[in-house]
Amino acid sequence: MALCAPLWSDVVFSDDGAIFIGTIIRPEPGGMRYLAYGREVLLPSGSIQRSESDLKVLQGLPLTVELMDGSVLRGTVADFDPEIGLFLDISFGVLTVPLQSIKAVTDPVKRVRYAGSPFIARAGASCYFPILSAASSFGPSLGVDVAAEWSIALLRGLSAGFDARYAFADFLPSSTVQYSFLSVAPEASYRMLFLRTRADWLRNLTPFVSAGVGPVYVNLADPGGYPSQMGELSLGVNLKLGLDIDLFKGVGLRFQGRSDLYLQQGSPFVLLSLGIMASYDR
Numbered sequence: 001m002a003l004c005a006p007l008w009s010d011v012v013f014s015d016d017g018a019i020f021i022g023t024i025i026r027p028e029p030g031g032m033r034y035l036a037y038g039r040e041v042l043l044p045s046g047s048i049q050r051s052e053s054d055l056k057v058l059q060g061l062p063l064t065v066e067l068m069d070g071s072v073l074r075g076t077v078a079d080f081d082p083e084i085g086l087f088l089d090i091s092f093g094v095l096t097v098p099l100q101s102i103k104a105v106t107d108p109v110k111r112v113r114y115a116g117s118p119f120i121a122r123a124g125a126s127c128y129f130p131i132l133s134a135a136s137s138f139g140p141s142l143g144v145d146v147a148a149e150w151s152i153a154l155l156r157g158l159s160a161g162f163d164a165r166y167a168f169a170d171f172l173p174s175s176t177v178q179y180s181f182l183s184v185a186p187e188a189s190y191r192m193l194f195l196r197t198r199a200d201w202l203r204n205l206t207p208f209v210s211a212g213v214g215p216v217y218v219n220l221a222d223p224g225g226y227p228s229q230m231g232e233l234s235l236g237v238n239l240k241l242g243l244d245i246d247l248f249k250g251v252g253l254r255f256q257g258r259s260d261l262y263l264q265q266g267s268p269f270v271l272l273s274l275g276i277m278a279s280y281d282r
Contacts, residue, residue: 011057015049015197017111018104019063021080038099049197055080063088064111065097066104073097074108113196113203115156117281122147122254126275128167133267136172138179143167145275149189157191163212163238178221181262181269183236187212191244206244208254213237216262218269234264244279252279 012020012034020043022036031044058077065073065088075090085098086105112118123146130138149161162184169179189210195202216236221229242256254277262269 010055011052012043013049013051013107013110014043014047016047016114017106017108019058019107021055021058021086021105022082037102037105062108064106064108065102066106067097067101068103069101114193116151116159116191116193118151120149120159120161120279120281122277122279124254124275124277126165126167126256126258126273128258128260128271128273130169130269130271132270134269134271138269139170139172141168141170143181143273143275145277147187147277149187155190157193159189159191161187161189162214163187163210174222176223180219180221181216182219183214183216183238183260183262185212185214185236185238187214187238204246206246207242208244209239209241211237211239216264218262218264232264234262236263237261250281252281253277254279 010021010023014020020034020036020041022034025033025035025040027033028042031042032048034041034043058080060076062074062076065075065086067073073088073090073095075088075095077086078089078094079087081087082099085096086102088095088097124144126143126145127140128143129135129140143165144167145163145165147161147163149159152158152160164184165181167181167183169181171177171179187210189208191206191208193206195205197203214236216234218232218234219229220231238258238260240256240258242254244252244254246252256275256277258273258275260269260271260273
């Protein structure tokens with residue numbers, strides 16, 4: 001009886017933020033068939049987060065209602081009638097939405113937590129350490145990073161964007177010679193969102209990995225040389241992995257490790273870095 005109890009609920013909440021209002025037709029292997037919004041849907045059992053038998057659980061809950069014609073309504077549920085439709089309070093009045101016109105009803109907050117934010121901007125700083133052949137000529141130094149990414153609907157957690165970095169370089173053989181690097185790289189990222197549907201504190205953690213390829217401008221400043229400024233454009237490759245932490249709505253921190261390879265003339269410049277970035281998403 002305990003296992004079957006959720007099947008006879010009037011409201012089912014899915015882990016991806018979808019909300020189904022209706023009645024159970026029958027349980028099936030791996031899920032249950034549900035009559036929602038005037039049509040049958042099969043809900044996999046693993047996607048069901050919770051169910052309620054009292055429709056009052058929807059009252060006052062902010063929802064996004066997508067209609068069959070592609071339009072979107074946002075508001076709170078005032079009431080529901082299985083024959084008439086959904087009564088949606090859209091701030092300047094209560095709108096009656098017929099069941100046959102509803103394509104999907106979602107909790108927008110839970111949907112973003114499940115699928116990831118459509119846009120995220122970041123800014124921060126990092127400390128890097130040259131390795132291999134560069135370690136003999138350059139010491140640890142600092143860099144400034146900015147980045148932005150947009151989610152891709154093809155795969156949950158996948159996004160594309162760009163990363164820009166300006167870094168200094170301490171040239172050990174001479175204190176008067178200064179190197180700097182400016183890189184801009186399109187990159188692809190994969191954020192592992194499996195923790196975000198949990199109910200405990202782990203829901204605020206999102207591991208990630210990303211890779212990028214783009215141009216790098218290497219600048220040499222030597223006051224005693226001629227010319228005193230020289231530059232070289234080369235190709236850079238970066239690989240990052242780390243952890244995103246949600247602090248509060250729209251704001252978070254990213255802790256990341258990063259490896260960069262600059263394919264300059266002669267031997268490549270390779271460095272490892274540790275950084276922290278502030279994030280803003282919407």
